[in-house]
Amino acid sequence: MVSRLFFSLLCRTIALSLFFLFGFSSMQAQPPATPRRPAAPETLAPEVPKRFIELVIPAKEGIVQWADVAVLVSRSMMLDQATVERLLPTGQMDLRSVTSAFVLMGIDMAMGDSMSIRMGNDLTGQPSLLLRCDPTAFGAETPPALAKPVVLDVDDDWEIRSTKFPLVVCFHGLKSHSSRFDDFRRFLKQNEFATATIGYDDSQSIADTASQVASIVERRFAREGRPKMVLVGHSMGGLVAREWIENPKLVSKNVVQLITVGSPHGGSNWASLPPMLDLFSEGRLDAEDLVDVLLHRPSEAGIRDLQPSSEFLNELRRRPLRPNVRYTTIVGTASTVSAPELDVLRQTLVDLDKDGSLFRLIRPRIAPLLGGFDELVEGKGDGVVAVENAVIQGVADIVKVPSTHFEFFRRDADSRTQVVWEAILNRIES
Numbered sequence: 001m002v003s004r005l006f007f008s009l010l011c012r013t014i015a016l017s018l019f020f021l022f023g024f025s026s027m028q029a030q031p032p033a034t035p036r037r038p039a040a041p042e043t044l045a046p047e048v049p050k051r052f053i054e055l056v057i058p059a060k061e062g063i064v065q066w067a068d069v070a071v072l073v074s075r076s077m078m079l080d081q082a083t084v085e086r087l088l089p090t091g092q093m094d095l096r097s098v099t100s101a102f103v104l105m106g107i108d109m110a111m112g113d114s115m116s117i118r119m120g121n122d123l124t125g126q127p128s129l130l131l132r133c134d135p136t137a138f139g140a141e142t143p144p145a146l147a148k149p150v151v152l153d154v155d156d157d158w159e160i161r162s163t164k165f166p167l168v169v170c171f172h173g174l175k176s177h178s179s180r181f182d183d184f185r186r187f188l189k190q191n192e193f194a195t196a197t198i199g200y201d202d203s204q205s206i207a208d209t210a211s212q213v214a215s216i217v218e219r220r221f222a223r224e225g226r227p228k229m230v231l232v233g234h235s236m237g238g239l240v241a242r243e244w245i246e247n248p249k250l251v252s253k254n255v256v257q258l259i260t261v262g263s264p265h266g267g268s269n270w271a272s273l274p275p276m277l278d279l280f281s282e283g284r285l286d287a288e289d290l291v292d293v294l295l296h297r298p299s300e301a302g303i304r305d306l307q308p309s310s311e312f313l314n315e316l317r318r319r320p321l322r323p324n325v326r327y328t329t330i331v332g333t334a335s336t337v338s339a340p341e342l343d344v345l346r347q348t349l350v351d352l353d354k355d356g357s358l359f360r361l362i363r364p365r366i367a368p369l370l371g372g373f374d375e376l377v378e379g380k381g382d383g384v385v386a387v388e389n390a391v392i393q394g395v396a397d398i399v400k401v402p403s404t405h406f407e408f409f410r411r412d413a414d415s416r417t418q419v420v421w422e423a424i425l426n427r428i429e430s
Helices: 004-022 066-077 081-087 098-114 178-190 206-220 236-246 274-282 287-295 311-318 339-352 358-371 419-429
Strands: 053-058 063-065 092-094 115-121 127-133 151-154 167-171 195-199 229-234 255-261 326-332 398-401
Touching: 053 066, 063 066, 066 081, 151 206, 167 178, 167 236, 178 195, 178 419, 206 236, 229 236, 236 255, 236 311, 255 419, 326 419, 398 419
Parallel strands: 167 195, 167 229, 229 255, 255 326, 326 398
Antiparallel strands: 053 127, 063 092, 115 127, 151 195
16 A cells, blocks of 8 residues: 555655745646647556556546545545545646646656656546556565465374374464474374474465465375374464365365364454564564554555455355364463553553544554454453454354463463363364
């Protein structure tokens, strides 16, 4: 998405250009003028390079209202309309004016290849103002990078162990890794189970990851024979596993059971502000994270999939559950934040959410956080995922445990039992 920096720079450039060249009167409607040899207006091509964000602001009788620009920008970029209106000029611009043409030309040349603002025609041939921006140039989108390959790690003696019990395949969560399951795998082996882990790049889309998982599992067991499998997914890993078994295009015939642990089947509000995940998973929130919040940089594909209204989750909800697969959801109810700290957090957001504050620019994206924090409330969430979002519609086997999101697979030194591990063991043995 186009950041506040882009709009601020755009508005200031327009204002300065008009002041030094023609005065602010050019912002108001002017009578049409006929240049010596006017250049033909640029026509908006039906196909635009995918990396560009593009907005077409229609004109009425050659006039573009900056209020209309604010409406389109706020809707397209999920920004607060009132704040965008304050960032943009007031009044209107006459696209038929020579003054406007030269001003926009100067701005366009100054911006280079990363952004353009110019006059053109829409697909119906009507005059319009065309804004086009390369998101990567403004920090609004991360340039695509090569995803790390999916890694399947299987016990050496899996063939012997899987003759009696199914192979237990573990999927780690966001900002985690396969080693998170080391202790859990030892626990399962002590109970005669064969184990495996799936390591994946959580920055790519969940659908892409699941497709790669299906391929690597198919190749790995093509010769030795395909064992029956129980999938155990923590957090995002549960969604990867679920996408694999419920997507009819992917092969997963040998999966007999799916157990998800703290997985956001209904999404997580924290996915709207990815830097906050750093605070919870890594115990830090640095300057770069704050810049991400202020400039409203969108998340990586994997995190976008975790947003409650994401296209991925909507598609997942529409699909039927696998009739030949047993489902279990394990959800945490322990708060990661004390009651006083939660009150401070709520009050801080309320104080920031005041008229005139730049904080309001990103208000539509953080509206769920302003309305409630079930993820953080004792008994209603595990700190990252709310209880109501950690269950699968239509699945009756729901296990609630007094654990936080990052304690599900952690064993305390002074504890002989681990409630989540025991719950999983009981279900894969039955």
